[in-house]
Amino acid sequence: xxxxxxxxxxxxxxxxxxxxxxxxxxxxxxxxxxxxxxxxxxxxxxxxxxxxxxxxxxxxxxxxxxxxxxxxxxxxxxxxxxxxxxxxxxxxxxxxxxxxxxxxxxxxxxxxxxxxxxxxxxxxxxxxxxxxxxxxxxxxxxxxxxxxxxxxxxxxxxxxxxxxxxxxxxxxxxxxxxxxxxxxxxxxxxxxxxxxxxxxxxxxxxxxxxxxxxxxxxxxxxxxxxxxxxxxxxxxxxxxxxxxxxxxxxxxxxxxxxxxxxxxxxxxxxxxxxxxxxxxxxxxxxxxxxxxxxxxxxxxxxxxxxxxxxxxxxxxxxxxxxxxxxxxxxxxxxxxxxxxxxxxxx
Amino acid sequence: xxxxxxxxxxxxxxxxxxxxxxxxxxxxxxxxxxxxxxxxxxxxxxxxxxxxxxxxxxxxxxxxxxxxxxxxxxxxxxxxxxxxxxxxxxxxxxxxxxxxxxxxxxxxxxxxxxxxxxxxxxxxxxxxxxxxxxxxxxxxxxxxxxxxxxxxxxxxxxxxxxxxxxxxxxxxxxxxxxxxxxxxxxxxxxxxxxxxxxxxxxxxxxxxxxxxxxxxxxxxxxxxxxxxxxxxxxxxxxxxxxxxxxxxxxxxxxxxxxxxxxxxxxxxxxxxxxxxxxxxxxxxxxxxxxxxxxxxxxxxxxxxxxxxxxxxxxxxxxxxxxxxxxxxxxxxxxxxxxxxxxxxxx
Numbered sequence: 001x002x003x004x005x006x007x008x009x010x011x012x013x014x015x016x017x018x019x020x021x022x023x024x025x026x027x028x029x030x031x032x033x034x035x036x037x038x039x040x041x042x043x044x045x046x047x048x049x050x051x052x053x054x055x056x057x058x059x060x061x062x063x064x065x066x067x068x069x070x071x072x073x074x075x076x077x078x079x080x081x082x083x084x085x086x087x088x089x090x091x092x093x094x095x096x097x098x099x100x101x102x103x104x105x106x107x108x109x110x111x112x113x114x115x116x117x118x119x120x121x122x123x124x125x126x127x128x129x130x131x132x133x134x135x136x137x138x139x140x141x142x143x144x145x146x147x148x149x150x151x152x153x154x155x156x157x158x159x160x161x162x163x164x165x166x167x168x169x170x171x172x173x174x175x176x177x178x179x180x181x182x183x184x185x186x187x188x189x190x191x192x193x194x195x196x197x198x199x200x201x202x203x204x205x206x207x208x209x210x211x212x213x214x215x216x217x218x219x220x221x222x223x224x225x226x227x228x229x230x231x232x233x234x235x236x237x238x239x240x241x242x243x244x245x246x247x248x249x250x251x252x253x254x255x256x257x258x259x260x261x262x263x264x265x266x267x268x269x270x271x272x273x274x275x276x277x278x279x280x281x282x283x284x285x286x287x288x289x290x291x292x293x294x295x296x297x298x299x300x301x302x303x304x305x306x307x308x309x310x311x312x313x314x315x316x317x318x319x320x321x322x323x324x325x326x327x328x329x330x331x332x333x334x335x336x337x338x339x340x341x342x343x344x345x346x
Numbered sequence: 347x348x349x350x351x352x353x354x355x356x357x358x359x360x361x362x363x364x365x366x367x368x369x370x371x372x373x374x375x376x377x378x379x380x381x382x383x384x385x386x387x388x389x390x391x392x393x394x395x396x397x398x399x400x401x402x403x404x405x406x407x408x409x410x411x412x413x414x415x416x417x418x419x420x421x422x423x424x425x426x427x428x429x430x431x432x433x434x435x436x437x438x439x440x441x442x443x444x445x446x447x448x449x450x451x452x453x454x455x456x457x458x459x460x461x462x463x464x465x466x467x468x469x470x471x472x473x474x475x476x477x478x479x480x481x482x483x484x485x486x487x488x489x490x491x492x493x494x495x496x497x498x499x500x501x502x503x504x505x506x507x508x509x510x511x512x513x514x515x516x517x518x519x520x521x522x523x524x525x526x527x528x529x530x531x532x533x534x535x536x537x538x539x540x541x542x543x544x545x546x547x548x549x550x551x552x553x554x555x556x557x558x559x560x561x562x563x564x565x566x567x568x569x570x571x572x573x574x575x576x577x578x579x580x581x582x583x584x585x586x587x588x589x590x591x592x593x594x595x596x597x598x599x600x601x602x603x604x605x606x607x608x609x610x611x612x613x614x615x616x617x618x619x620x621x622x623x624x625x626x627x628x629x630x631x632x633x634x635x636x637x638x639x640x641x642x643x644x645x646x647x648x649x650x651x652x653x654x655x656x657x658x659x660x661x662x663x664x665x666x667x668x669x670x671x672x673x674x675x676x677x678x679x680x681x682x683x684x685x686x687x688x689x690x691x692x
């Protein structure tokens with residue numbers, strides 16, 4: 001049985017914070033990390049939520065993630081900045097970098113901040129959404145370990161390399177896109193393999209680059225990029241911007257969060273666009289509202305029309321009110337961690 | 347019979363220029379327009395090449411495109427600028443805006459220039475590639491008339507909304523992505539309808555939003571966006587950046603180049619990123635070379651592995667050397683235009 005238990009958000013936050021403080025994360029930083037993890041869980045992106053906590057702790061224990069990293073802005077050239085995360089938490093680097101991009105955009109209309117030598121930063125939309133309250137558009141990209149084969153080849157090199165863009169609205173909910181460059185996450189294929197079910201054609205390719213319905217063949221092969229050659233090229237360019245432009249590492253070298261063989265060398269890129277540099281912010285947001293209303297009045301394929309990020313927004317609202325469900329096996333893992341570090345169990 | 351005739355590039359350029367001068371385009375501007383049209387033909391993007399000349403002329407004749415528009419930069423806020431094209435040629439606005447973005451990026455590290463009240467600007471990569479010779483990364487988006495249904499609906503509202511990103515390399519060819527947000531261009535479906543052939547599932551949807559193999563049903567319905575919900579959301583955000591942020595028009599209002607019912611009200615967005623603000627440009631380009639070499643050495647699905655823009659680069663090189671093939675029916679149309687305006691025929 002793997003039933004879920006509902007937890008109050010603050011209880012989960014305290015738990016995360018307590019564990020992070022025990023592994024020498026400074027309290028200010030532990031709050032950023034906790035906030036990002038809980039944000040993922042609230043929005044239903046479980047894979048980037050508190051379930052990741054033991055993995056981060058393991059990286060610290062193995063000495064391949066520095067919980068006390070001193071992060072420095074190494075380059076500042078007008079509207080551009082580069083933060084060296086010095087192998088610290090991706091969530092801390094991401095928060096600082098996005099805030100810096102927003103500060104720059106307030107002055108220059110746009111701010112672009114790269115991060116080098118970072119780690120897995122969790123959910124991309126956590127950072128893009130920071131721009132919303134400033135009446136800015138937030139854009140975030142990061143790269144990840146090989147999962148997609150460059151178009152025309154059979155071997156994975158490119159990551160799923162998520163892109164998140166957050167656009168504020170007025171009375172409507174903001175539009176928050178958070179997408180990877182693969183048709184589906186590898187987790188969905190792994191789940192099909194575990195449950196012995198087939199996957200639809202268009203999710204994965206086998207080792208020879210052929211479409212396959214067998215999840216095990218797809219796991220040995222690669223993920224299908226969106227739009228084929230288009231998604232493959234987009235993924236490569238995101239890697240170039242996050243890995244090469246930041247001087248973090250070359251395409252294919254970034255390590256996934258569970259790869260304990262060394263520092264992850266992850267790069268990210270954060271942009272904030274100050275709407276009022278182009279158009280009065282209220283007018284912009286009202287126009288976005290108009291477009292959302294127009295789309296919502298269109299003939300629907302099924303029962304409801306959702307904008308990007310709307311399902312996640314609704315889920316977060318519900319979970320903030322009612323509590324966050326955590327599966328029993330996750331609770332067990334987290335409690336084992338708590339016991340090792342002498343903090344209160346969930 | 348619709349055979350092609352090979353023309354020298356300069357001869358075609360002179361022809362375009364001569365026609366444009368006759369419809370009161372200033373010579374400096376006619377060269378920008380001509381250059382963009384020929385660039386499209388050289389790269390094999392026939393639909394954005396000289397075949398479009400009669401359509402542009404028709405817009406001028408109908409008074410819905412101003413060949414002598416006075417374009418003004420209305421906003422300048424640090425790294426941001428907004429050009430009002432005042433219903434002039436998209437190619438002229440695009441060239442001026444991308445050059446402005448490059449100039450801004452030289453000072454601020456990044457430049458972002460919006461264009462409002464513009465027209466069809468031809469091939470997006472023409473502008474993104476202008477950044478390459480400056481050791482910058484170029485990014486260009488524009489919006490277009492309804493072709494894609496917002497996810498969950500059956501009615502087209504979103505354009506195919508192309509995105510082009512150009513990344514310089516050192517000894518390798520630059521990476522030049524130029525993609526729309528639909529799986530295929532509507533032209534491919536139109537061609538299938540003309541030739542009475544089926545289209546593969548995954549290209550088009552019928553009026554009820556169902557996948558169809560019938561090109562005529564797809565033409566009445568909508569185009570399939572890349573990655574389904576992902577491409578739909580990306581297309582909407584590109585429209586918001588090009589249409590709403592520039593205050594050009596609302597989503598769905600922009601007119602296609604052949605819609606003669608009024609000004610097109612097209613918006614575009616141009617970004618230049620100065621590589622040396624982040625990393626020494628030579629190091630960046632050498633690292634891009636390394637990644638390209640790595641990919642090229644991968645096991646290939648078929649005979650050759652091409653990077654984004656490479657096939658177009660090779661084709662342009664060949665056509666510059668050997669001449670550009672123009673189909674007889676296009677020649678006839680262009681010659682009819684030449685006759686009306688008293689310029690030398692092709």
